[in-house]
Amino acid sequence: MLAKKYNAAESEAKWQKFWQEKGIYRFSEGSKAPVYSIDTPPPTVNGRIHIGHIFSYSQAEVMARYKRMKGFNVFYPFGFDDNGLPTERLVENTHGIKAHETTREHFTELCLGETKELEKQFKKLFISAGFSCDWEHEYSTISPKAQKTSQKSFIDLYRKKKVYFSEAPALWCPECRTAIAQAELETKEIPSLFNYLKFYIEGEADQYVEIATTRPELLAACQCIFIHPEDEKNRHLLGKKVLVPLFDHTVSVLEDDKVDPGKGSGVVMCCTFGDLTDLEWYKKHDLTFKEAILQDGTMSKICGKYAGMGILEARRAMIEDLKEQGYMIRQEEIAHNVATHERCGTPMEITIKKQWFIDILSNKEEYLKAGDSINWYPAHMKARYSNWVENLEWDWCISRQRYFGVPFPVWYCKSCGAVTVPDIEDLPVNPLKDKPKRPCSCGCSDFEPEKDIMDTWATSSVTPLINLDWYDEKTFRKEMTPMSLRPNAHDIIRTWDFYTIVKSLYHTGMIPWKDVMISGHVMASKGEKISKRKSNSSMEPAELIEQFSADVVRLWTSSGSLGNDIVFSEEEFKNAGKLINKIYNAAKFVIMQLEGFEKTDNNGKTVILNAFDKNEPVDLMIMDKWIISSFNNMLSRFEKYLDKYEIGLAIGELEKFFWSYCDDYIEIIKNRVYKPEIYGENARKSGLYAAYHTLLGMIKCFAIYIPHITEEIYQGYFIKYENEISIHRTLIGKIPENCGITDYELEAGQIAVDIISELRKYKSERNLSLKETIDTVQVILDTDIDMGAVLEDIKATASCKSIILSKGDTFGVNVIR
Numbered sequence: 167m168l169a170k171k172y173n174a175a176e177s178e179a180k181w182q183k184f185w186q187e188k189g190i191y192r193f194s195e196g197s198k199a200p201v202y203s204i205d206t207p208p209p210t211v212n213g214r215i216h217i218g219h220i221f222s223y224s225q226a227e228v229m230a231r232y233k234r235m236k237g238f239n240v241f242y243p244f245g246f247d248d249n250g251l252p253t254e255r256l257v258e259n260t261h262g263i264k265a266h267e268t269t270r271e272h273f274t275e276l277c278l279g280e281t282k283e284l285e286k287q288f289k290k291l292f293i294s295a296g297f298s299c300d301w302e303h304e305y306s307t308i309s310p311k312a313q314k315t316s317q318k319s320f321i322d323l324y325r326k327k328k329v330y331f332s333e334a335p336a337l338w339c340p341e342c343r344t345a346i347a348q349a350e351l352e353t354k355e356i357p358s359l360f361n362y363l364k365f366y367i368e369g370e371a372d373q374y375v376e377i378a379t380t381r382p383e384l385l386a387a388c389q390c391i392f393i394h395p396e397d398e399k400n401r402h403l404l405g406k407k408v409l410v411p412l413f414d415h416t417v418s419v420l421e422d423d424k425v426d427p428g429k430g431s432g433v434v435m436c437c438t439f440g441d442l443t444d445l446e447w448y449k450k451h452d453l454t455f456k457e458a459i460l461q462d463g464t465m466s467k468i469c470g471k472y473a474g475m476g477i478l479e480a481r482r483a484m485i486e487d488l489k490e491q492g493y494m495i496r497q498e499e500i501a502h503n504v505a506t507h508e509r510c511g512t513p514m515e516i517t518i519k520k521q522w523f524i525d526i527l528s529n530k531e532e533y534l535k536a537g538d539s540i541n542w543y544p545a546h547m548k549a550r551y552s553n554w555v556e557n558l559e560w561d562w563c564i565s566r567q568r569y570f571g572v573p574f575p576v577w578y579c580k581s582c583g584a585v586t587v588p589d590i591e592d593l594p595v596n597p598l599k600d601k602p603k604r605p606c607s608c609g610c611s612d613f614e615p616e617k618d619i620m621d622t623w624a625t626s627s628v629t630p631l632i633n634l635d636w637y638d639e640k641t642f643r644k645e646m647t648p649m650s651l652r653p654n655a656h657d658i659i660r661t662w663d664f665y666t667i668v669k670s671l672y673h674t675g676m677i678p679w680k681d682v683m684i685s686g687h688v689m690a691s692k693g694e695k696i697s698k699r700k701s702n703s704s705m706e707p708a709e710l711i712e713q714f715s716a717d718v719v720r721l722w723t724s725s726g727s728l729g730n731d732i733v734f735s736e737e738e739f740k741n742a743g744k745l746i747n748k749i750y751n752a753a754k755f756v757i758m759q760l761e762g763f764e765k766t767d768n769n770g771k772t773v774i775l776n777a778f779d780k781n782e783p784v785d786l787m788i789m790d791k792w793i794i795s796s797f798n799n800m801l802s803r804f805e806k807y808l809d810k811y812e813i814g815l816a817i818g819e820l821e822k823f824f825w826s827y828c829d830d831y832i833e834i835i836k837n838r839v840y841k842p843e844i845y846g847e848n849a850r851k852s853g854l855y856a857a858y859h860t861l862l863g864m865i866k867c868f869a870i871y872i873p874h875i876t877e878e879i880y881q882g883y884f885i886k887y888e889n890e891i892s893i894h895r896t897l898i899g900k901i902p903e904n905c906g907i908t909d910y911e912l913e914a915g916q917i918a919v920d921i922i923s924e925l926r927k928y929k930s931e932r933n934l935s936l937k938e939t940i941d942t943v944q945v946i947l948d949t950d951i952d953m954g955a956v957l958e959d960i961k962a963t964a965s966c967k968s969i970i971l972s973k974g975d976t977f978g979v980n981v982i983r
Contacts, residue, residue, distance in 0.1 A: 175715070177875065190894055193302075197239045201240075205629055219707070225653065225683070225813055240298075244303070248307055253570055257570075298894065329523065331585065332521065339509070347560070353503050355502070361382055363377055384458050385411060391434065392421060395421045400431070422447060436448070437458070442516075526562050533668065536667050543729075547729055565620075571621075571622060572625050574620060578613060597615035624665075651683060683811045718742045725814055749879075753861060792912060792919075793857075801863070820868065834959050876893055913949065915956065921960055
């Protein structure tokens with residue numbers, strides 16, 4: 167039996183241990199059940215888990231439970247993304263040391279130690295939140311298995327000529343001192359100054375061109391100035407040269423149709439590189455590269471006396487000199503959009519460096535077709551993916567000038583420079599320590615190892631292949647491709663989703679998953695996403711679980727519509743707690759009434775009485791048929807929503823039915839259960855049969871959202887009648903409807919509930935007790951339904967002596983006292 171009061175902290179820890187010990191969520195190898203596989207996003211191990219993670223991860227976890235309770239063999243691995251720049255920045259901040267200030271070996275040891283401890287904390291938190299993932303299939307992106315998969319991916323792309331090594335322009339973060347990919351950019355509005363400068367025309371005394379720039383620190387790298395080909399006002403400048411302020415080198419005046427002749431003077435300067443337009447002009451006009459900003463974010467020697475200064479320091483110094491030397495015409499305060507590195511917020515620079523790139527620009531149409539082949543939930547999220555693909559401008563740079571990550575499996579021949587890669591069976595390799603097993607094709611045996619590591623997304627993008635053991639043809643779970651589901655938030659559609667689709671198409675020729683489930687974010691306030699970097703979460707998930715319980719937190723995460731952001735509110739946690747308490751109390755009440763409603767079968771097993779047992783038949787009454795049929799109808803809507811990943815809308819249907827069960831149905835059968843001597847034994851058994859099966863059906867549905875308290879209820883009573891050791895091994899399904907309810911009876915049941923609700927409202931408005939007796943009630947029906955079979959239930963529930971039925975155009979209930 168159930169305890170008088172539910173102790174969430176004690177119960178949740180107990181059932182979490184039980185589930186682990188019994189392997190309740192273990193993937194069943196060799197099972198004939200259909201497989202449902204989930205490519206779960208491995209959380210980045212770079213600090214702490216905030217409530218936003220629990221919000222999005224819980225939504226996917228609900229789907230895992232739902233599919234399991236619909237008969238699927240759920241493959242639900244879980245990983246941790248513990249390599250690359252995010253982890254390095256954590257270690258730098260934690261230990262007060264920059265990666266380049268120590269040896270690679272020492273820094274790697276610090277990273278491994280930090281991630282190992284954090285992963286333990288992360289795992290403990292996810293378990294405490296009741297996650298039903300299969301920890302036997304746990305992985306990390308720095309593990310040998312993940313490294314082998316990532317390196318095999320690189321070698322496969324290299325052999326297919328989909329990856330190339332080139333000295334080419336690359337996006338660069340001077341703070342992190344590494345190349346970054348287009349998908350890692352974040353646009354920020356930053357206050358700045360437009361500096362209007364004099365560029366004197368060579369050979370024409372005191373004649374100058376006015377040019378505005380926000381980046382005077384790039385003047386030393388100025389290559390030319392541009393006008394529009396149809397700009398008659400400035401056309402006289404073509405073929406002339408102008409002097410660059412402060413540096414006095416001359417540059418030519420060229421024309422390009424990308425110049426806006428109506429903006430400012432209509433003349434712009436081109437430096438290497440101020441922005442993407444400069445880069446476009448660099449390529450189009452075959453300009454030379456002058457490096458004004460070094461890779462550590464300081465000014466180069468071409469900047470003269472400003473060499474060695476930081477970018478902002480040099481900008482301030484140059485502005486002062488421009489004013490002092492008479493080059494500054496005026497300044498204008500502006501706010502403009504700047505591309506920054508999403509990891510650290512530093513404005514992006516562009517440099518030229520030898521890097522490894524994955525060819526993505528030549529296959530845009532394939533990616534768009536792949537996007538069309540995937541089911542996106544909600545559907546409009548596919549537009550974000552398509553827009554990203556259509557607007558790609560760069561191949562994917564996967565080189566990172568960092569320490570902690572998956573090494574490139576590459577050596578360069580010291581004689582001819584040719585690239586050598588290892589055999590697949592030799593992976594994983596560390597080229598800094600390992601050597602090629604055979605000489606170069608030129609005969610040389612001396613090699614230079616690749617020192618860069620791969621972008622963390624280069625490994626995260628192969629999570630389906632890590633999960634399915636693609637690294638070894640003997641163990642590859644090819645039958646699971648494509649996987650069933652990829653759940654993630656909408657901000658990484660352009661990174662994780664896109665890159666995974668690219669890799670999957672290149673490696674398997676298939677889409678990586680059938681469905682993509684996109685969640686929103688938790689907002690700390692209107693318009694501000696909760697994030698680790700901003701540290702704007704008011705309470706940690708562990709604290710919320712301790713204060714409210716895991717089930718309350720889980721129930722809160724299921725609110726709202728799929729893909730939409732929600733604002734964090736503790737008030738909603740309190741509301742979820744009230745619902746959970748009501749579920750427990752309602753179950754406890756019904757179970758108390760069910761005492762004695764059982765028997766021992768021929769095999770000595772205790773079973774619940776069957777209303778359709780030929781030996782002990784029960785004639786189900788209309789209101790009992792109504793609640794069973796109403797549950798089945800609700801279940802159809804519930805499952806329809808879940809099949810579209812709308813977990814919030816699904817639980818909305820379930821909650822609505824639950825409150826009707828408590829407020830309407832339980833009140834209706836109380837008199838029959840309490841007073842069988844008046845209403846008859848059949849009336850009591852009919853009510854208890856429907857109450858039992860409807861309650862069991864509901865807690866199975868609730869189990870996917872609040873697994874702990876539903877397990878407590880199941881183990882406290884229902885397990886003795888069911889064949890499974892856990893509610894999470896049972897199946898969600900309809901109650902058998904061989905009770906033979908007709909549409910007329912179903913409508914009569916609903917009208918009875920409506921009448922009772924009107925009479926409650928009448929008493930409540932007059933501050934009358936709900937047990938206050940009413941002499942006579944007149945009910946006006948707008949239908950020909952025969953209500954005779956439900957009148958006794960209505961009178962008993964509403965405490966009225968007589969009900970007069972009449973026909974009218976509009977339904978109504980009038981009290982005659």
